[in-house]
Amino acid sequence: MEWLQQLINGISLGSIYALIALGYTMVYGIIKLINFAHGDVFMIGAFIGFFAISRWDLGFFPALLLAMVVCALLGVFIERVAYKRLRNATRIAALITAIGVSLLIEYTTIFFRGAQPEAYPNVVSSKTFQFLGAQISMQSIMILSVSIVLMLILQFIVHKTKIGKAMRAVSYDVEAARLMGINVDNTISVTFAIGSALAGAAGVIFGVYYTKIDPLMGIIPGVKAFVAAVLGGIGIIPGAVAGGMVLGVVETIVSALGFSSWRDAAAFIILILILIFRPSGIFGKNTREKV
Amino acid sequence: MLTINEINVFYGNIQALKGVSLEVNEGEIVTLIGANGAGKSTLLKTVSGLLKPKQGTIEFQGKTIAGKAAQTIVKAGISHVPEGRRVFSNMSVEENLDLGAYLRKDHKAVAEDKERIFKIFPILLERRKQLSGTLSGGEQQMLAMGRAIMARPKLLLLDEPSMGLAPLMVKTIFHTIEEIRKEGTTILLVEQNAHMALSIADRAYVIETGHVVLSGLAKDLQEAEQVKAAYLGGL
Numbered sequence: 001m002e003w004l005q006q007l008i009n010g011i012s013l014g015s016i017y018a019l020i021a022l023g024y025t026m027v028y029g030i031i032k033l034i035n036f037a038h039g040d041v042f043m044i045g046a047f048i049g050f051f052a053i054s055r056w057d058l059g060f061f062p063a064l065l066l067a068m069v070v071c072a073l074l075g076v077f078i079e080r081v082a083y084k085r086l087r088n089a090t091r092i093a094a095l096i097t098a099i100g101v102s103l104l105i106e107y108t109t110i111f112f113r114g115a116q117p118e119a120y121p122n123v124v125s126s127k128t129f130q131f132l133g134a135q136i137s138m139q140s141i142m143i144l145s146v147s148i149v150l151m152l153i154l155q156f157i158v159h160k161t162k163i164g165k166a167m168r169a170v171s172y173d174v175e176a177a178r179l180m181g182i183n184v185d186n187t188i189s190v191t192f193a194i195g196s197a198l199a200g201a202a203g204v205i206f207g208v209y210y211t212k213i214d215p216l217m218g219i220i221p222g223v224k225a226f227v228a229a230v231l232g233g234i235g236i237i238p239g240a241v242a243g244g245m246v247l248g249v250v251e252t253i254v255s256a257l258g259f260s261s262w263r264d265a266a267a268f269i270i271l272i273l274i275l276i277f278r279p280s281g282i283f284g285k286n287t288r289e290k291v
Numbered sequence: 292m293l294t295i296n297e298i299n300v301f302y303g304n305i306q307a308l309k310g311v312s313l314e315v316n317e318g319e320i321v322t323l324i325g326a327n328g329a330g331k332s333t334l335l336k337t338v339s340g341l342l343k344p345k346q347g348t349i350e351f352q353g354k355t356i357a358g359k360a361a362q363t364i365v366k367a368g369i370s371h372v373p374e375g376r377r378v379f380s381n382m383s384v385e386e387n388l389d390l391g392a393y394l395r396k397d398h399k400a401v402a403e404d405k406e407r408i409f410k411i412f413p414i415l416l417e418r419r420k421q422l423s424g425t426l427s428g429g430e431q432q433m434l435a436m437g438r439a440i441m442a443r444p445k446l447l448l449l450d451e452p453s454m455g456l457a458p459l460m461v462k463t464i465f466h467t468i469e470e471i472r473k474e475g476t477t478i479l480l481v482e483q484n485a486h487m488a489l490s491i492a493d494r495a496y497v498i499e500t501g502h503v504v505l506s507g508l509a510k511d512l513q514e515a516e517q518v519k520a521a522y523l524g525g526l
Contacts, residue, residue, distance in 0.1 A: 162393070169379050169390055175341060176377040181365035181394040181442065 005134040006256045007249065012140045012209065014248020015147035019202035020225030021232070021240035022154065023075075023195030029171040029235035030191045032091065036098040037078060039222015040105035041196045045071045045203025046120075046213045047109070053121045060123040060208070064146070067204045068197040075196025076189045084185070102222075109215040117214035120207040143205050150201055151241055154194065158237060167191055171235070220264065227271045233281025242282055246270075292317045292477055293338070293369075293446055298347030298357070300330075300337050307333040309501040310347070315446065320468070320478045322492035322509065324485040324522055330501045331481040332374050335448045338479075339371035340364040351446070366394055370444035374451045374481075376435040380424025384415055387423050387434055391441030401441070408437040411467060429460035436467065446477045453484045465491055485522035489513045497522070 020042050027035045045067040052063035082101050086094045128137045158164040166187045169177040178184055206221065207213045228247045232239025247267055254266045274281065293315040300308040308330045315321045325331050336342045338349060340361035349357040356364050370391075379387050388408060392401045409416035412433040418426060423434055432452055439447060449468065453461040465487050472478055482488035489495055489509045497505040497518060505517060512518050 165382070165386060165390055166393065168382060172379045172381050173377055176373060176379065177390075178341060178361040179339060179365070179371045179373060179377075180390045180438075181362040182390075183360075183362055 002256070004132055006252050008134060008136055008140055010249035010252030011245060012143045012248070013252060014245035015144055016202050016206050016209070016244075017221065017225045017228045017247050018241045018244025019147055019150065019198045019205070020221060021228040021244045022151070022237065023199045024226055024229040025232070025234055025237060025240040026167075026191050026195045028229070029237075030167060030188055031083070031087065031094075033083060033094045033098065034226065035083075035195075036095070036222070036226075037101040037105060038195070038199055039218035039220075039225070040102050041071050041074055041078075041218070042199040042203045042206070042221060042225075043109070043213070043215060043218035044074060044105065045200030046207045046217065047118075047203075047215075048200065049204030049207055050118055050120060050213060053123050060142075060204075063123070064201055064204045067200040069200075071200025071203070072193040072197040075192040075199075078196075079189060079192040084188075106215055106218070113215070115215055117212050120211045120213060122211075124208050139209055143209055146201065146205060150198060154198070154237070157194065163187070163190055224264075224267045227267045231270060231274050231281055233284035236281065236283045239281055239283035246282075292352060293479070294348075294350045295334075295338070296348045296350075298337060298344040298349065300333055300342055300344050302333075307501055308337070308344075311498070311501070311503055313496055313503065313506075315477060315479050317445075317477055318472070318475070319494060320472050320480060320492045322480040322482055322488040322495045323498055324482055324488055324495060324518075325498035326521075327483070328500075329498045331498060332450055334498070335371060335373075335450050335479070335481055338364075339369060339448060341371075362394065365442055365444075368443075368445035369448065370439035370442045370446075371448040372435045372439045372450060372452065374454065376428075376431045378423040378426075378431050378434050378438070380422065382423060383420050384423050384426070384434055385419045387438050388415075388441050391438035394442065400443075404441055404443065408440060411470065412437055429456050429464070432456065432460075432464055433467070436464075436471075440471065440476070444476060446479065447471065449478060449480045451481060451483060453482065453487060461487060485518065489518075489523075 020038065023038050024035065027033060048067040048070045049063045052058040052066050058066065078101055082097050083094060086097055124142050125138045128135045158167060166182045167190065169180065169182060170184055170187045174184055224247060225244065228243035229240050231246060232243030247270065250270065251263050251266055255263050295311060295313040297310045297312055298308055299306060299310060311334060323331050323334065333342065337344055340359055343358045348355060351367055351369060356367060379390065388405055395401050414430055415434060415437055423431065426434060452464050456464065461484065468478060468480065469491055480488055480492065489512055492509040495506065495509045495512045496503050505512065505515065
């Protein structure tokens with residue numbers, strides 16, 4: 001069952017992309033900014049998890065939680081310091097700032113600890129078991145279940161809580177949201193916090209699964225998660241999950257077919273195709289609206 | 292209740308309101324009429340905190356509110372139904388109403404108010420689970436008004452509630468405005484449909500290119516030559 005095996009690998013990879021893509025899409029949804037520093041928040045999450053496990057002897061879940069909290073704070077800090085004052089500036093100014101923040105995080109990390117990679121400690125049992133002839137590792141199961149739980153929590157927050165309603169209101173119409181008494185600045189901060197926490201979780205999961213982390217590790221997964229967000233329809237939350245999964249599975253299949261050197265190219269070919277043929281993404285639709 | 296004194300409001304370098312003063316007393320319906328671009332919406336946006344006046348003062352129940360954040364003004368008791376309704380089309384009717392009560396913590400009273408709004412606008416009850424973007428223009432106007440009432444405002448600002456609606460719907464909406472006033476909410480109504488607005492208002496202001504050019508009792512303005520010529524279709 002080679003195919004089932006590849007599908008499982010693809011979904012594991014895809015759920016990491018999906019977690020990162022959620023942050024891209026939420027931030028875009030609310031302030032129409034592609035936050036290119038998002039991949040670096042993911043990297044910081046991986047390092048926090050690394051230190052938590054190897055230096056402070058924390059288990060997987062406490063390390064995951066700590067990485068999420070630190071990344072949430074980092075996300076809010078980035079928003080308040082770099083993006084908030086650009087709220088009314090042109091979009092290109094905000095975009096260039098995001099690239100600047102990304103470089104700043106990467107090279108500040110290198111400045112403090114060097115550019116050498118780090119081997120992630122083994123915290124999740126590497127046991128495998130057979131399922132319909134495929135080898136499934138505990139790690140895959142762990143990644144998938146953590147991702148699913150986080151996505152369910154996100155879904156709950158966005159649809160059932162007051163702050164979730166405020167987030168959707170602000171992303172739809174900032175001025176009308178203000179008239180409801182919604183504190184727009186706080187709502188944007190919460191959005192950054194949640195998106196960054198998910199990226200932090202993805203960082204820890206990535207470290208556990210791929211075992212090697214370094215200060216520039218956020219670039220490629222960050223860009224691919226961006227592709228995933230566009231693929232699903234930027235600004236649409238279920239789209240980010242679907243886009244991430246599709247991308248993960250496609251990449252794994254491309255590798256399995258023996259074109260592993262084309263793996264990264266596959267993501268960008270998808271991006272080009274989606275921009276040509278369906279720029280609004282899989283879930284993007286013409287909004288039904290009467291004026 | 293609301294006292295606006297000599298406010299100047301700018302969009303960049305363009306001055307939209309030039310020394311405008313206006314007063315609304317408790318229990319009144321006051322209407323502000325004028326042509327497109329005269330500054331009517333700007334005035335409402337300044338009262339609700341979306342715009343800040345460069346000079347001048349705005350007092351609500353004795354407290355200054357000029358330049359305060361929109362959420363502070365909502366909390367003080369002013370709700371604004373914006374021009375073009377601006378309902379959250381991506382959310383259900385009920386979620387829109389819930390957002391209207393965003394700052395309230397008295398959940399039981401909020402639920403009662405929602406029932407009350409469903410009584411005023413039965414169509415909203417019928418469509419409570421429907422996405423609000425699928426409602427007709429008149430239904431969206433009802434929703435926008437219901438959403439604003441959910442905040443339990445003392446003063447309701449209405450910006451062009453009749454815009455783009457069929458005559459029968461306009462009648463319904465204006466009838467509802469009178470009902471809302473009867474329940475104790477003061478109303479500041481901006482309208483291009485001067486005829487309808489003057490027929491339900493107690494007092495009126497006429498605004499032209501950022502200046503208040505005329506004010507008085509609504510029934511007097513209905514007879515004023517200047518108003519007849521410019522806003523009531525001549526003769």
